[in-house]
Amino acid sequence: MKLALIIEDNIDNCVLITKILDHAGYKTLTADRGLQGYKLALEKRPDFILLDINLPDISGEEILKKIKQDKQIKSIPVIVITSNAMLGDEARLLAAGCNCYIEKPIDPDKIIKQLKAVIGE
Amino acid sequence: MSTNDPSQTNGMILVVDDTIANLRLLIALLEAAGYSANGAADGETALMICENKPPELILLDVRMPEMDGFEVCHRLKLNEKTRNIPVIFISALDDVDDKVKGFEVGAVDYITKPFRSNEVLARVSSHISLFRMRQEIEQANIKLRELDKLKSLFIASMSHELRTPLNSIIGFSCILLQGISGELSPQQKDDVQRINRSGKHLLDLISEVIDISKIEAGRVEVSPQQVSLQELIQEAVDNMLPMAKEKNMVIKIRTDASPQIVTDHKYLLQCLLNLLSNAIKYSVQGTVQIHVHSENDHIQIAVEDNGIGISEENITRVFDAFERLENHIKLQAGGTGLGLYLTKKIVTELLQGKIDAKSQENVGSTFSLYIPHTLAARQVDTDELNQTESSRPL
Ligand SMILES: Nc1ncnc2c1ncn2[C@@H]1O[C@H](COP(=O)(O)OP(=O)(O)O)[C@@H](O)[C@H]1O
Ligand SMILES: [Mg+2]
Numbered sequence: 001m002k003l004a005l006i007i008e009d010n011i012d013n014c015v016l017i018t019k020i021l022d023h024a025g026y027k028t029l030t031a032d033r034g035l036q037g038y039k040l041a042l043e044k045r046p047d048f049i050l051l052d053i054n055l056p057d058i059s060g061e062e063i064l065k066k067i068k069q070d071k072q073i074k075s076i077p078v079i080v081i082t083s084n085a086m087l088g089d090e091a092r093l094l095a096a097g098c099n100c101y102i103e104k105p106i107d108p109d110k111i112i113k114q115l116k117a118v119i120g121e
Numbered sequence: 122m123s124t125n126d127p128s129q130t131n132g133m134i135l136v137v138d139d140t141i142a143n144l145r146l147l148i149a150l151l152e153a154a155g156y157s158a159n160g161a162a163d164g165e166t167a168l169m170i171c172e173n174k175p176p177e178l179i180l181l182d183v184r185m186p187e188m189d190g191f192e193v194c195h196r197l198k199l200n201e202k203t204r205n206i207p208v209i210f211i212s213a214l215d216d217v218d219d220k221v222k223g224f225e226v227g228a229v230d231y232i233t234k235p236f237r238s239n240e241v242l243a244r245v246s247s248h249i250s251l252f253r254m255r256q257e258i259e260q261a262n263i264k265l266r267e268l269d270k271l272k273s274l275f276i277a278s279m280s281h282e283l284r285t286p287l288n289s290i291i292g293f294s295c296i297l298l299q300g301i302s303g304e305l306s307p308q309q310k311d312d313v314q315r316i317n318r319s320g321k322h323l324l325d326l327i328s329e330v331i332d333i334s335k336i337e338a339g340r341v342e343v344s345p346q347q348v349s350l351q352e353l354i355q356e357a358v359d360n361m362l363p364m365a366k367e368k369n370m371v372i373k374i375r376t377d378a379s380p381q382i383v384t385d386h387k388y389l390l391q392c393l394l395n396l397l398s399n400a401i402k403y404s405v406q407g408t409v410q411i412h413v414h415s416e417n418d419h420i421q422i423a424v425e426d427n428g429i430g431i432s433e434e435n436i437t438r439v440f441d442a443f444e445r446l447e448n449h450i451k452l453q454a455g456g457t458g459l460g461l462y463l464t465k466k467i468v469t470e471l472l473q474g475k476i477d478a479k480s481q482e483n484v485g486s487t488f489s490l491y492i493p494h495t496l497a498a499r500q501v502d503t504d505e506l507n508q509t510e511s512s513r514p515l
Contacts, residue, residue: 012289016296023301083284104284105291105324108299 002119005046006030007037007063008081009056013106017050017081020108034063041073048119053082053093061096068097077118081106133157134245135176137167137193138211139185143234147180147211147241154242164188168196171203178249180241181228183212183219191226198227205255207248211236273338280331287327291320322455329459333442336466343385343471345496350380350420354411357393364401371408372397378415383495388467392476395464396424396488402454403486404428419474419493427485436478440465472496 008014009032031037034055053060077099100118138144144160151158161167183190197203209230210223294317400409407427414421445458468476480486
């Protein structure tokens with residue numbers, strides 16, 4: 001069973017994603033702060049990370065960069081979740097190393113398809 | 122009104138005349154009437170005074186050595202700081218050409234010498250009060266524009282906040298529908314479907330309101346870049362293909378040119394998507410065609426459908442906010458009535474282009490975008506930049 005790390009501060013959204021992943025057969029781990037998420041990633045080495053872009057402590061983009069610049073965990077696929085995708089943001093996030101980019105509102109079918117593609121299942 | 126009362130004056134009147142006797146006479150006349158007056162004996166001095174302490178009115182002699190009155194006036198009008206100061210020419214000449222030239226270089230009035238004191242005072246008084254009123258109106262306008270921006274900004278922020286709970290409503294109704302939390306009865310499914318559909322409609326509304334108010338608040342940055350029109354159109358078509366397929370419709374691209382243009386990729390794409398989705402939504406079946414046509418300085422992108430069309434009396438209304446025309450397809454099509462309003466805003470205010478619509482009822486519609494080959498980069502003034510940086514991003 002693969003392990004997912006969800007970094008998302010909005011509790012409802014966090015529950016939503018957890019339920020979807022749970023249903024699809026993944027184990028989940030959650031963090032509601034960016035730095036806490038980064039530490040969990042180092043500790044637990046999840047198989048992939050779902051990262052919300054709006055976080056209260058540091059922006060999701062910063063966390064993304066931190067993860068992707070850390071030799072120990074940079075190979076973990078990161079799926080960034082944003083509200084209203086801006087094409088400009090997308091380019092920036094991809095440049096920062098994000099593996100996939102998902103727009104809110106979250107569509108259960110779509111999110112599973114996309115993340116399967118990213119983690120190569 | 123108090124502005125007519127010269128004793129209330131806190132600005133001053135500048136008198137410019139190379140004849141010292143004239144200068145003294147006019148200053149004495151103005152001061153006796155309660156104005157504060159200042160004198161300059163030549164053009165250079167006058168320009169310097171205006172630059173340092175702009176007066177509320179200038180009485181300007183036409184005939185002066187070195188720099189004549191016309192030249193002084195001309196230069197005042199070129200300077201942002203002095204261009205609004207009203208200028209009254211004073212000249213011995215009663216030459217119609219001179220008068221006309223005076224108005225041409227931007228004077229508000231003309232007095233001929235020898236003058237009558239009460240005529241001078243009457244003209245001075247009326248132009249000073251006009252000037253003050255104009256300044257008040259300009260100040261009020263600036264204030265209004267600021268308030269309007271603030272309003273738009275408030276709407277944008279509020280809408281942004283609305284989106285988070287809405288995403289939960291849509292997301293959870295979605296997992297309910299997919300049976301992730303257990304199977305639903307057909308009845309329950311129908312109810313949840315309604316929640317989901319309403320949520321999505323609300324989200325569309327909110328997203329469009331955010332876009333509109335961000336543009337109105339001047340918070341949108343366009344980034345002009347090389348755009349391959351062919352690729353952009355293909356991207357739009359790929360996006361709309363599922364929607365077209367559902368109605369058994371096809372989208373055809375017919376271009377006699379596939380130029381590279383410099384524009385904002387994201388916003389042009391958004392406009393095109395809007396037009397395409399309308400073309401599909403407001404057709405029962407048939408074909409949507411995209412024509413690209415290159416002109417001297419712009420390209421025309423036309424989206425043509427053979428759908429229900431729009432009557433002549435309604436065609437101008439489709440660009441209004443919240444306008445949805447009555448027809449048999451309206452309910453099924455769904456929509457906010459903001460799509461074309463936003464599209465027009467993007468095209469005219471961000472892309473420096475135009476949009477128009479031609480249509481015939483029951484025959485079809487053609488919506489055309491006219492986009493400049495090269496979008497000039499917008500100058501963002503530092504004030505605006507500071508503002509953007511100091512507040513949280515939307
Ligand atoms: N291609 C079209 N053919 C016929 N009617 C159209 C077309 N495009 C727009 N309209 C009319 O203009 C109205 C406003 O369009 P729009 O601003 O995109 O709002 P919406 O599509 O959300 O209703 C639509 O409701 C429809 O009545
Ligand atoms: Mg529309």
